[in-house]
Every structure is written in structure tokens, then in C-alpha cells.
Amino acid sequence: AQRVTQPEKLLSVFKGAPVELKCNYSYSGSPELFWYVQYSRQRLQLLLRHISRESIKGFTADLNKGETSFHLKKPFAQEEDSAMYYCALSEGNNDMRFGAGTRLTVKP
Amino acid sequence: GAVVSQHPSRVICKSGTSVKIECRSLDFQATTMFWYRQFPKQSLMLMATSNEGSKATYEQGVEKDKFLINHASLTLSTLTVTSAHPEDSSFYICSARGVVQDYNEQFFGPGTRLTVL
Numbered sequence: 075a076q077r078v079t080q081p082e083k084l085l086s087v088f089k090g091a092p093v094e095l096k097c098n099y100s101y102s103g104s105p106e107l108f109w110y111v112q113y114s115r116q117r118l119q120l121l122l123r124h125i126s127r128e129s130i131k132g133f134t135a136d137l138n139k140g141e142t143s144f145h146l147k148k149p150f151a152q153e154e155d156s157a158m159y160y161c162a163l164s165e166g167n168n169d170m171r172f173g174a175g176t177r178l179t180v181k182p
Numbered sequence: 183g184a185v186v187s188q189h190p191s192r193v194i195c196k197s198g199t200s201v202k203i204e205c206r207s208l209d210f211q212a213t214t215m216f217w218y219r220q221f222p223k224q225s226l227m228l229m230a231t232s233n234e235g236s237k238a239t240y241e242q243g244v245e246k247d248k249f250l251i252n253h254a255s256l257t258l259s260t261l262t263v264t265s266a267h268p269e270d271s272s273f274y275i276c277s278a279r280g281v282v283q284d285y286n287e288q289f290f291g292p293g294t295r296l297t298v299l
Contacts, residue, residue: 116292117275117290117291117292117293118226118275120288120289123285126285160225160226164288169231170277171228172225172226172228174224
């Protein structure tokens with residue numbers, strides 16, 4: 075069974091500091107991994123997908139199959155990055171499973 | 183970009199009544215639609231997955247007779263909470279998956295807050 079683990083429920087950093095939100099997964103096949111973000115009072119929206127290897131809003135995430143991780147990183151956090159972040163794993167066209175989420179707070 | 187809408191955004195009902203929530207993909211065809219439930223300060227929990235024209239697949243522990251899902255077209259899915267009780271009060275979020283700009287992607291609706299009195 076596929077599972078996504080986000081070990082940190084809360085993460086707080088100061089503006090300008092680096093931030094890393096951890097995500098580990100367990101899946102026997104070839105996973106598709108995503109990061110979703112939910113800003114206050116807004117819907118869930120896609121931030122990154124591992125297959126596109128892009129950087130969005132300064133965030134990057136690298137799939138490490140050896141460590142089964144897909145950590146989200148940003149070198150210099152901004153206050154507007156404060157939000158809930160969900161790591162998600164998809165099995166092709168089937169369902170998408172979410173981690174428990176990490177609430178990031180960036181302090182001024 | 184692709185948009186998923188939900189209606190209503192908020193509903194309050196009496197215990198024992200049924201509530202229908204609509205989910206529409208507005209500018210793409212959704213091959214698969216998903217329904218999630220989110221409790222305060224918690225993550226999304228998948229309730230069921232549905233493909234157009236076929237029966238929904240429910241997650242373990244989700245009562246299919248309680249949460250009726252109809253996926254009548256490639257752009258519309260409905261969730262009906264039957265004989266609602268206060269413990270059904272929650273935030274229900276739908277999601278639609280389809281190909282948009284060559285990516286098979288999943289988009290989320292804004293959610294529906296259900297309060298059962």
C-alpha cells in the first residue's frame with residue numbers, strides 16, 4: 075500500500091532562512107510525487123510535480139528513490155510562503171494520497 | 183488554468199436530511215473525480231474515487247450507502263450525504279483529474295462546508 079509521511083506537523087522559520095519540508099513515501103511501483111500548497115482560506119493548489127523538475131516560487135523538490143524521499147526546499151523563505159504544505163503520491167490515474175501536511179510559518 | 187467548482191460552498195442542514203454537493207470541471211474533461219473529507223487542522227482523507235459512467239470505489243471505512251456518489255458526465259460528479267448526522271459535519275473537497283496542457287493533472291475544488299445541526 076502506498077503511504078506518504080510528513081514527519082513535521084509544524085515548522086517555523088524566520089524570513090530569509092532556508093526551509094526544508096520533509097516527505098517520505100512507501101510505494102512498490104514507480105511513484106508520481108507532488109507538493110500541494112493551501113494558503114489561508116484558499117483551495118488546495120499544485121506547487122510542484124517531480125516529473126517536471128521545475129522550480130516554482132523558489133521551491134524545488136528532488137525525488138530520492140534510494141531514501142524514498144521528496145523533500146521540499148527553498149533557500150530563502152518569505153512571509154508569503156506561510157501555508158499548509160501537503161506531499162502527495164499518485165499511482166497513475168488512480169487516487170492521490172496525501173501526507174498529514176506541514177504548517178509552515180515564516181516569521182518576519 | 184483548469185478550474186473545478188463546487189456547489190454549494192456552505193450548507194447547514196438538520197439531522198436526518200440529505201444534502202447534495204455538486205462538483206464540476208469547468209474547462210476540461212475529468213476522467214476521474216475524487217471526493218475528500220478534511221477535518222479541522224487535518225489532512226485530506228480520500229473517501230472515494232469515481233470514473234464517469236461507473237460505480238465509485240470507496241475507501242475502507244467509508245459507507246457507500248451513506249455517501250452516494252454519482253459521476254454522470256465527464257464534467258460533473260455529485261456527492262449526496264444521506265440522513266446526515268452531526269458527526270458528518272466536515273469540509274468536503276472534490277478533485278478532478280484530466281489532461282490539461284499535456285499533463286495528466288489533478289485539480290481541486292474550493293470545498294463545501296457541511297454543518298449538520
